[in-house]
Amino acid sequence: MLAEGVGTAVGLAALGVSARWNWWRPHACGMPILMYHKVGTPPEGSRLKKLWVSNDEFRWQMGYLKRHNYAPVTMRHVAESINGGPPLPARAVALTFDDGYQNNLENAFPILNEFGFLATIYIVVNAVGRDNFWHDPATETRLPMLSWDEAISLAKAGWDIGSHTLNHSRLTRLLLADVEKELADSRQILGEKIGALPVSFAHPYGDGADNGDIRRLIQKAGYRTACSVHRGLADVATATFCLKRIFVRGDDTRWDFHLNLTRGQSRL
Numbered sequence: 553m554l555a556e557g558v559g560t561a562v563g564l565a566a567l568g569v570s571a572r573w574n575w576w577r578p579h580a581c582g583m584p585i586l587m588y589h590k591v592g593t594p595p596e597g598s599r600l601k602k603l604w605v606s607n608d609e610f611r612w613q614m615g616y617l618k619r620h621n622y623a624p625v626t627m628r629h630v631a632e633s634i635n636g637g638p639p640l641p642a643r644a645v646a647l648t649f650d651d652g653y654q655n656n657l658e659n660a661f662p663i664l665n666e667f668g669f670l671a672t673i674y675i676v677v678n679a680v681g682r683d684n685f686w687h688d689p690a691t692e693t694r695l696p697m698l699s700w701d702e703a704i705s706l707a708k709a710g711w712d713i714g715s716h717t718l719n720h721s722r723l724t725r726l727l728l729a730d731v732e733k734e735l736a737d738s739r740q741i742l743g744e745k746i747g748a749l750p751v752s753f754a755h756p757y758g759d760g761a762d763n764g765d766i767r768r769l770i771q772k773a774g775y776r777t778a779c780s781v782h783r784g785l786a787d788v789a790t791a792t793f794c795l796k797r798i799f800v801r802g803d804d805t806r807w808d809f810h811l812n813l814t815r816g817q818s819r820l
């Protein structure tokens with residue numbers, strides 16, 4: 553009886569684990585593009601804790617990439633490789649940061665420097681030197697964003713500066729003329745301020761990544777890649793303007809991180 557009870561308990565535990573983690577999924581093809589938002593300790597009052605990865609976990613994750621011989625590249629490298637430039641290294645991975653938080657410079661940048669890794673940061677142009685004005689203050693406290701000088705210092709260090717629109721807009725809710733402005737004006741302003749026109753774009757909320765009209769405007773504006781928030785490993789050659797990403801959540805375990813990189817997603 554006892555053995556049977558233990559057997560049932562083990563069986564149920566195995567089922568529970570399999571319903572939460574994708575360990576049974578085969579290894580997937582494609583390039584991991586990791587999506588981060590905020591690195592550090594969430595301030596009191598932050599309800600969006602899954603968007604925060606602690607410094608310690610972030611350092612562990614970079615160590616994982618190093619130990620497993622991943623080669624971080626920027627999304628500009630990805631664009632160049634697609635457009636006849638040098639091919640991407642084996643085990644290429646891209647580290648991307650959405651929105652342009654100052655904590656990316658303060659916390660993530662020094663850790664990446666320890667490893668010699670570069671990243672791509674998608675900036676909300678009208679938030680530079682200001683705060684995350686698009687968030688509901690009831691769910692996320694006001695956080696400082698990069699200043700232009702800080703964004704320039706990241707670019708000088710080799711980071712790729714991409715656009716995340718002017719206003720963190722949901723593009724499908726705008727008239728196409730306004731979408732065009734969000735795409736083209738943000739690119740032009742970033743080009744003037746940073747000194748190099750961006751080639752990388754990320755959709756706020758992933759919104760509009762599947763919309764053909766918006767995709768055409770992204771290409772027309774001069775971007776060479778666009779990231780969605782669809783989960784999985786990216787097929788950079790054929791889905792260049794709707795790239796899947798791996799959302800690295802603050803409540804992920806280290807096993808999640810491993811499954812994300814090898815299976816494209818850890819959760820069902």
Ligand SMILES: [Zn+2]
Nearest residue numbers: 650651756757
């Ligand atoms: Zn965003």
